[in-house]
Amino acid sequence: MTAPVTVVGVGPGGLAGGGEEALPGATLVVGGARHLARWAPPGIATVELTGDLQPGLAAVAAAAGPVVVLASGDPGFFGIVRALATRFGRERLRVLPAVSSVAAAFAAAGLPWDDAVVASAHGRDPTVAVHACLAHPKVAVLTSPRFSPADLASALVDTGVERTLVVAERLGEPDARLVEVDTVTAAATTWTDPNVVVVLDPRRPLVGPRPVLHPPRAVPSRWALDADAFAYRDGMISKTEVRAAALAELAPATGDLLWDVGAGSGSVGIECARFGAAVIAVDRDPHACALVRKNAAVFDVAVRVVSGAAPAALTDLPDPDAVFVGGGGTDLGAILDVVLARTRRAVVVSLATVERVGPTLAAFHDGRWSARARMLQAADVVPLGAGHRLAATNPVFVVVGRRP
Numbered sequence: 001m002t003a004p005v006t007v008v009g010v011g012p013g014g015l016a017g018g019g020e021e022a023l024p025g026a027t028l029v030v031g032g033a034r035h036l037a038r039w040a041p042p043g044i045a046t047v048e049l050t051g052d053l054q055p056g057l058a059a060v061a062a063a064a065g066p067v068v069v070l071a072s073g074d075p076g077f078f079g080i081v082r083a084l085a086t087r088f089g090r091e092r093l094r095v096l097p098a099v100s101s102v103a104a105a106f107a108a109a110g111l112p113w114d115d116a117v118v119a120s121a122h123g124r125d126p127t128v129a130v131h132a133c134l135a136h137p138k139v140a141v142l143t144s145p146r147f148s149p150a151d152l153a154s155a156l157v158d159t160g161v162e163r164t165l166v167v168a169e170r171l172g173e174p175d176a177r178l179v180e181v182d183t184v185t186a187a188a189t190t191w192t193d194p195n196v197v198v199v200l201d202p203r204r205p206l207v208g209p210r211p212v213l214h215p216p217r218a219v220p221s222r223w224a225l226d227a228d229a230f231a232y233r234d235g236m237i238s239k240t241e242v243r244a245a246a247l248a249e250l251a252p253a254t255g256d257l258l259w260d261v262g263a264g265s266g267s268v269g270i271e272c273a274r275f276g277a278a279v280i281a282v283d284r285d286p287h288a289c290a291l292v293r294k295n296a297a298v299f300d301v302a303v304r305v306v307s308g309a310a311p312a313a314l315t316d317l318p319d320p321d322a323v324f325v326g327g328g329g330t331d332l333g334a335i336l337d338v339v340l341a342r343t344r345r346a347v348v349v350s351l352a353t354v355e356r357v358g359p360t361l362a363a364f365h366d367g368r369w370s371a372r373a374r375m376l377q378a379a380d381v382v383p384l385g386a387g388h389r390l391a392a393t394n395p396v397f398v399v400v401g402r403r404p
């Protein structure tokens with residue numbers, strides 16, 4: 001008979017209910033060093049869990065009798081239940097969850113968290129967590145000794161955004177503390193493990209309308225909005241059909257960073273921000289930058305605006321996951337040199353003239369990218385006497401590049 005595996009959460013109040021009863025009958029206890037030191041009964045074999053879970057999983061597989069796995073908080077929430085269920089099947093598991101560190105941190109801060117985004121930088125790429133903090137007003141970040149609250153704060157300082165960090169250290173322990181600081185102070189502070197960080201945008205409401213889903217709805221109810229949804233001037237806005245095609249290729253989502261280069265009204269970047277992506281809009285025209293800020297405020301999304309001419313204005317920006325290049329200025333070749341060298345996933349370029357399509361496609365053909373181009377043209381149905389006619393819009397050429 002396969003030995004059962006009981007996964008016991010360890011929260012601020014100690015072991016989850018039923019955990020103390022499960023421990024004496026175990027033949028093996030697996031967990032982090034501090035959990036084993038405090039909770040493993042004497043005389044029972046133990047295996048320490050580290051960043052590499054494989055030795056611990058192998059020990060569970062070899063155990064002849066019942067196994068108890070000690071895990072922080074709710075082990076089904078960014079925890080070890082995923083690895084155990086994948087390796088051994090969920091039927092073998094008995095999970096006893098404690099209060100998660102995220103729930104405990106929000107409780108200590110006196111904030112609801114059903115409208116929060118949760119990101120993990122524990123053994124994962126921390127840039128996803130950083131980008132989530134740029135895009136959303138309330139984010140919990142699970143940290144690690146390799147990516148501390150100071151590291152998170154430093155990354156946010158580098159982006160130039162204003163955020164407040166609420167750092168919850170060692171919740172449930174006698175030396176627990178909750179500290180609320182700005183990013184500059186947090187970056188210069190040494191923090192005690194374990195901890196979790198709540199990142200807040202001080203300019204946006206921290207207690208908003210009550211959501212009906214958790215996580216809240218991840219995508220807007222409508223996108224590729226009509227041009228009149230944005231403030232713009234002199235026709236400097238990507239047409240609805242072009243934005244629809246661009247959004248399909250950029251695939252913006254929470255955890256992504258997108259550049260909107262030659263932003264104009266900012267319509268493409270703002271629509272990406274509505275999907276949860278962090279967005280940096282770049283334009284050389286101060287009036288365009290003002291329009292981007294105005295439109296972002298209307299849609300209540302966080303868009304960082306950089307006033308300056310590309311490619312020079314791109315130099316100090318963090319590397320993007322995807323880029324939209326509009327406007328097609330005289331420096332397009334130099335802009336693409338920078339963009340293609342630094343973008344992780346996709347680039348979309350909109351062009352007004354067919355002569356620019358060939359050179360733009362050629363810029364992608366260096367072995368690192370695959371690219372294609374198509375012309376988009378639409379026609380509006382407008383009244384004509386007692387009937388209707390088609391009013392054609394100007395064609396736009398869209399070049400799409402993706403890393404293989």
